[in-house]
Amino acid sequence: MFLRIALAAQTVALLLQAVTAGLLLSSPGGRAAHSATALAVAATVLLYLVAAVLTKQRAAILAAVGMLVATLVQMALGMAHVKGVHVPLGVLMFGGSMVQTARVWSAGRLRTTSA
Numbered sequence: 627m628f629l630r631i632a633l634a635a636q637t638v639a640l641l642l643q644a645v646t647a648g649l650l651l652s653s654p655g656g657r658a659a660h661s662a663t664a665l666a667v668a669a670t671v672l673l674y675l676v677a678a679v680l681t682k683q684r685a686a687i688l689a690a691v692g693m694l695v696a697t698l699v700q701m702a703l704g705m706a707h708v709k710g711v712h713v714p715l716g717v718l719m720f721g722g723s724m725v726q727t728a729r730v731w732s733a734g735r736l737r738t739t740s741a
Contacts, residue, residue: 629686632677633727636670636693640720643667647716664701671697689726693719 643663649656671693678690696719703712 629674629677629681630727630730632670632674633723633730636667636674637720637723637727639663639666639670640716640723644716644720647713664704668697668701686730689722693722693726696722 643660643666646656646660646663650660671690675687675690675694678686681687696715700712700715700719703715
């Protein structure tokens, strides 16, 4: 259950990050909002990693480590203003988070149904 919550929080944080990216381009206060949601993404990715380690599932741990690495790269690219890689990586992170969330939620549903 903790893994489901962590993944859902991560996915929402990544969605908010995309919204604040739009604000960054369209309003003066957008940079502060985008920076704040970047910290929220980092926190939720760490939460996801802790939850994955607690489940002791190799696939979940590898996915969480991958997301942590992507987050750190994403933050570095954003600070360096490398938008040509920063934006596509953000889209990839959101898509990956959606896939992981769907897998975890459907796997839990399958276990509940078969029990």
